Amino acid sequence: SAVISQKPSRDICQRGTSLTIQCQVDSQVTMMFWYRQQPGQSLTLIATANQGSEATYESGFVIDKFPISRPNLTFSTLTVSNMSPEDSSIYLCSGTGNYGYTFGSGTRLTVV
Amino acid sequence: SQQGEEDPQALSIQEGENATMNCSYKTSINNLQWYRQNSGRGLVHLILIRSNEREKHSGRLRVTLDTSKKSSSLLITASRAADTASYFCATFQGAQKLVFGQGTRLTINP
Numbered sequence: 001s002a003v004i005s006q007k008p009s010r011d012i013c014q015r016g017t018s019l020t021i022q023c024q025v026d027s028q029v030t031m032m033f034w035y036r037q038q039p040g041q042s043l044t045l046i047a048t049a050n051q052g053s054e055a056t057y058e059s060g061f062v063i064d065k066f067p068i069s070r071p072n073l074t075f076s077t078l079t080v081s082n083m084s085p086e087d088s089s090i091y092l093c094s095g096t097g098n099y100g101y102t103f104g105s106g107t108r109l110t111v112v
Numbered sequence: 113s114q115q116g117e118e119d120p121q122a123l124s125i126q127e128g129e130n131a132t133m134n135c136s137y138k139t140s141i142n143n144l145q146w147y148r149q150n151s152g153r154g155l156v157h158l159i160l161i162r163s164n165e166r167e168k169h170s171g172r173l174r175v176t177l178d179t180s181k182k183s184s185s186l187l188i189t190a191s192r193a194a195d196t197a198s199y200f201c202a203t204f205q206g207a208q209k210l211v212f213g214q215g216t217r218l219t220i221n222p
Contacts, residue, residue: 043212105154
């Protein structure tokens with residue numbers, strides 16, 4: 001199966017700033033996704049990262065707050081913009097291909 | 113919205129005992145998957161069971177699926193301290209979007 005390298009693994013950020021999270025896959029994947037996991041909760045899908053075009057966002061998530069890029073089939077970024085303490089969560093990327101589903105190791109974000 | 117609901121939300125057992133977690137879902141599925149998450153890190157795929165299967169085994173894991181009740185269970189036999197983690201069921205919504213249950217936090221006490 002593919003391996004996804006996600007970074008940073010954790011960060012503590014000031015409110016009002018932005019953080020960009022990167023995911024690099026070691027092989028081409030068909031689709032990439034970004035999830036948010038709030039403290040003690042399950043994973044919620046933020047958006048599908050589309051290669052070469054705008055991401056497809058789920059209800060409750062907007063591009064201005066969570067801009068996503070996917071310039072090629074192996075790389076994607078998620079930016080958490082104008083952060084507030086409510087954005088403190090774990091953010092995970094995932095990719096799917098012939099091998100199935102693989103997840104990055106997650107980014108634990110704390111906003112102070 | 114979450115597709116699956118799991119119970120119990122938290123489970124604490126002694127090492128060597130068996131752990132059973134349940135998952136219910138709402139819509140028709142082609143398959144159901146179980147994942148493990150250690151300490152809020154990335155998810156590890158454990159097992160996939162197809163809608164035409166009733167039971168599947170992988171090592172110490174046994175998964176059952178009852179499509180008439182829209183439910184699945186994950187059994188971990190002879191638990192070990194290393195099994196301490198959160199366990200999530202997941203189903204596909206649409207072609208490839210995974211939707212997760214609420215999860216069960218499993219603690220194995222030595």
